[in-house]
Amino acid sequence: MxxxxxxxxxxxxxxxxxxxxxxxxxxxxxxxxxxxxxxxxxxxxxxxxxxxxxxxxxxxxxxxxxxxxxxxxxxxxxxxxxxxxQDRPCRVIIMVSKFDHCLVDLVYRWRTGELSIDPVAIVSNHPREIAIRSDIGEIPFHYLPVTPGTKDEQEAALRDLAEENQADLVVLARYMQIFSDAQARHFAGRCINIHHSFLPGFKGARPYTQAYERGVKIIGATAHFVTGDLDEGPIIHQDVERITHADSAADLVRKGRDIERRVLAEAVRLFVEERVLINGNRTVVFRA
CATH class of the missing domain: 3.30.70.260 (ACT domain)
Structure with missing residues (x-):
């Protein structure tokens, strides 16, 4: 009942x-x-x-x-x-590369009951298990390295993992690998990514440093559904924070990571509460 x-x-x-x-x-x-x-x-x-x-x-x-x-x-x-x-937790696979802040934040919100999720697996393209084991507890960890020669095999392994665990959602919590078009289609409507809102203006591994050097006054982050078009899927949630001349490059990195954490967490909450409906290239978000 x-x-x-x-x-x-x-x-x-x-x-x-x-x-x-x-x-x-x-x-x-x-x-x-x-x-x-x-x-x-x-x-x-x-x-x-x-x-x-x-x-x-x-x-x-x-x-x-x-x-x-x-x-x-x-x-x-x-x-x-x-x-x-409404009372069924969303079964989630969380993917991460070297930066753990979004992963740890999601796990914390799950443990405190803030997010109605059931993390069924953590997947990384780096051997991070020892470094993050104290944060993820008993959640199963899977090391799936990616090289040009193994990308197809790795993506197949992720699909198998999602099927075995009956995953409802895949969250790219600063997972720094690009899905193939086939993989994006496979997880269409059930894969969320987070990125800094500087794209396409500030690309590469050090966007906050680039933003600092250009003297930006606002930084932000965007959570969106993954599609075959890189970082251009339907947007679920965004947020910004103002920057002043007194902020250093390190301040931008710190503030940027904080925005990424809260934007991704809110996007996941909206998804698990069935508040996000895809409308072509856009979304309809029914907020509480």
Whole structure:
């Protein structure tokens, strides 16, 4: 039976669609706890689109039965939809290279109950297990090195790992490797990356130093879905921090890492709470 359920959906915008969805739930004795909608009338090639997120108490109705009944309803309206249990932690694989700040922050938020995730694996392209074992505890660690000759093999190993662990989400927590187009397609809509918002202005391994040398006044970070276009996937969350002339290059690095941590954590929270719906190259984010 379980606790509250979350229904998310999108379809062509049409009169009365909100009433039909809420009536469907009402007729089955469900009590709506939270409901949000968005009518995208941008006039794009796909036409006007409707997006909705509903959290509700099923009042003892089996979620499997409810989902089967809604499936017929959804087909009649050509909906893309998902029904999820609110109390089920999202099964997550976290990928990291040499910088651990985002990884450690996510693990801390999980341990304190701030993030409803279940970290099923930590993956790194560097042999980092000894260095981070005290931070990740008993979470399984997998060292999957990447070279031009082993990239296909490594990506296949990641796909197998995700399938074996029934992972709902892959988080690139400062994972400094580029997914192939095939890998990006495989994890489409369930892989989140974090990067500094200087791209494409400040590329390479030392973006904060470059920003310092140019005297920037604002730094930031962006969390987005991974696609085949490098760092150009649909944006989930962003944040910025102001910089003054008194800040050193080291200050920018420190502040930048702090922004990266909180932006990635918020993007993961929004995803696991079923608050992010992809809308072409953009997202619809239903905030609490």
């Amino acid at each position: 379980g606790g509250p359920l979350i229904l998310t959906l999108s379809c062509a915008d049409q009169p009365g669609i909100t009433a039909r969805v809420t009536s469907f739930l009402y007729e089955r004795g469900c009590n709506i706890i939270e409901a949000q909608q968005f009518n995208d009338r941008a006039g794009n090639e796909a036409g006007d689109r409707f997006f909705m997120r509903v959290a509700f108490d099923p009042d003892g109705i089996d979620s499997g039965r409810l989902g089967a009944e809604f499936s017929d309803f959804a087909k009649a309206h050509a909906m893309i939809w998902k029904l999820a249990r």
